[in-house]
Amino acid sequence: MKKVLLLPLVGCFFIAKSQVGINNNIPSSTLDISGSLEGSYREITANGSLSATDYHVSFAGTSAATLNLPQMSTADGSASDFRGRKYFVKNNSSANNLTLAAASGQTIRIGGSNAANNTYILSPGVLGIFTANATNGWDLDLAVNTIPDTSWKITNNAFNGTLNTAQAISAGNTYQTVNGTGLTVTVPPGYNQSIVMLNFNGWGDVDPGGVSLGSLRFQITQTGPAAATYTSTTVTSWSFPVTGARTRYTFPAAYSISNLAPGTYTFNLQVVREGESGTAPNGVNIWGVQSTAKVYSKN
Numbered sequence: 001m002k003k004v005l006l007l008p009l010v011g012c013f014f015i016a017k018s019q020v021g022i023n024n025n026i027p028s029s030t031l032d033i034s035g036s037l038e039g040s041y042r043e044i045t046a047n048g049s050l051s052a053t054d055y056h057v058s059f060a061g062t063s064a065a066t067l068n069l070p071q072m073s074t075a076d077g078s079a080s081d082f083r084g085r086k087y088f089v090k091n092n093s094s095a096n097n098l099t100l101a102a103a104s105g106q107t108i109r110i111g112g113s114n115a116a117n118n119t120y121i122l123s124p125g126v127l128g129i130f131t132a133n134a135t136n137g138w139d140l141d142l143a144v145n146t147i148p149d150t151s152w153k154i155t156n157n158a159f160n161g162t163l164n165t166a167q168a169i170s171a172g173n174t175y176q177t178v179n180g181t182g183l184t185v186t187v188p189p190g191y192n193q194s195i196v197m198l199n200f201n202g203w204g205d206v207d208p209g210g211v212s213l214g215s216l217r218f219q220i221t222q223t224g225p226a227a228a229t230y231t232s233t234t235v236t237s238w239s240f241p242v243t244g245a246r247t248r249y250t251f252p253a254a255y256s257i258s259n260l261a262p263g264t265y266t267f268n269l270q271v272v273r274e275g276e277s278g279t280a281p282n283g284v285n286i287w288g289v290q291s292t293a294k295v296y297s298k299n
Helices: none
Strands: 020-022 031-033 041-044 056-059 065-068 086-091 098-101 107-109 119-122 126-132 137-145 153-168 183-187 193-207 212-223 228-240 247-258 263-278 283-298
Touching (some): 086 098, 086 119, 119 126, 119 137, 183 193, 193 263, 212 247
Parallel strands (some): 020 031, 065 098, 107 137
Antiparallel strands (some): 086 126, 098 119, 193 247, 193 283, 212 263
């Protein structure tokens, strides 16, 4: 009789990979996808509810609507515990709000100083990303307005000035740069329109030598990618019909420059004496000036 030797199966081992790769034989994450990712897409035009098969939902209704988030459990491992589930919701309507509503007793957390609420409103053009949390509802991960921003915004500014430092303005036809008015700003690239707003506000005095009158005319010079001179931005005048004492004057000079090419520019205020008659004054001075520049840009 033959004897059959039976060898017991001591152990059987199954080694399962802890990382899965799609189009990738060497995954470096739990799920490593070398390629595009596709999720479900659904468009709604009225009230509705998000389901377990939704991923991206687009609202294109002609009136305001409410989209209900599913009720989720915080009991770890339960069938309704889908913490981490994400929904992408976009309001593509032209003028109607879409309200996201959590289930009764649950909330949508925003964070910061914002209290968790049962609802969140997506305005037209806004994309919201919602993630089921482990507390009592949902987290709003992102709410971004996808409509192009066409409003004016300050993209650069500068300030300069001098106070109580006399600068004598000589007679003649030559413009002099007013001390403390140099302003350097950058017009940024990437915008369709830009405006540089310049403001120079100052004061000075005239010491008359007798009966006399005259004016100060101001201009702005520009250096940078393009040089320019903007003439006659403002004029201030003085008059002494009779012999008098030293008298003060003020001058505002405001100017705007549209659609300069992107780059860094420097602006200075210049002044010249003109139109004087009568007795020559003993002195014409500028004592102080405050200068500001703001760059406004928009698309």
